[in-house]
Amino acid sequence: MKNKKNRLIMRAVVLAVLAAAIVFTIYTSWAKEKYEVLQVGDIAPDFALIDLDGESHQLSKYKGQGVFLNFWGTWCAPCKKEMPAMGLQYQVYKDQGVQILAVNIAESDLKVRAFAEQYGMVFPTLIDTSKSVMQTYNVKPLPTTLLINPDGKIVKIITGEMSENDIKGYMEQIKP
Structure with a gap:
């Protein structure tokens, strides 16, 4: 019984880590597209x-x-x-x-x-x-x-x- 409970907890932790990684990947790719990458030759944005x-x-x-x-x-x-x-x-x-x-x-x-x-x-x-x-x-x-x-x-x-x-x-x- 204790073994099953430990496996269940372990699976839940692994699943949570995977879900967090997916959310992070989606967020960073969205954030990257939000800002245009500056390159040599571009006018420097004012601030x-x-x-x-x-x-x-x-x-x-x-x-x-x-x-x-x-x-x-x-x-x-x-x-x-x-x-x-x-x-x-x-x-x-x-x-x-x-x-x-x-x-x-x-x-x-x-x-x-x-x-x-x-x-x-x-x-x-x-x-x-x-x-x-x-x-x-x-x-x-x-x-x-x-x-x-x-x-x-x-x-x-x-x-x-x-x-x-x-x-x-x-x-x-x-x-x-």
């Missing part, structure tokens, strides 16, 4: 987000400048490694018409502020609280960086960690 100082940053206001659009998280090890290098290159390129917009994915203001101070983030640090910009840009792994030229076109999409030399080269590519 507006607030930085840690309460200032609004709208992508379209940067037309005429190169934009290094970086999506990151405080828990992301590669993000921690590349932030200081991004800061150094920002100091070199900001007066040459290249901006960095660092978009954090829905973390608390307190966490993002502490991270920004720890890693010396001197460029605009924005928080995508609703993940709407992340979804619009189809950002999957963090970090993801999009290089946007002065005309507002995406010229490169980089996923994963970048070295300081990589960052310097990318900033050269989008310099007006």
Whole structure:
């Protein structure tokens, strides 16, 4: 009797896991179709987000400048490694018409502020609280960086960690 009960419970658990997997698969395929995948050559979709100082940053206001659009998280090890290098290159390129917009994915203001101070983030640090910009840009792994030229076109999409030399080269590519 006990054996039958155990088998019944086991079958119910397996069935529940399978049902959850099916529901998850259906949902993710539906969600993927909801957002068009951006590609090199596309115009970067406009957005507006607030930085840690309460200032609004709208992508379209940067037309005429190169934009290094970086999506990151405080828990992301590669993000921690590349932030200081991004800061150094920002100091070199900001007066040459290249901006960095660092978009954090829905973390608390307190966490993002502490991270920004720890890693010396001197460029605009924005928080995508609703993940709407992340979804619009189809950002999957963090970090993801999009290089946007002065005309507002995406010229490169980089996923994963970048070295300081990589960052310097990318900033050269989008310099007006």
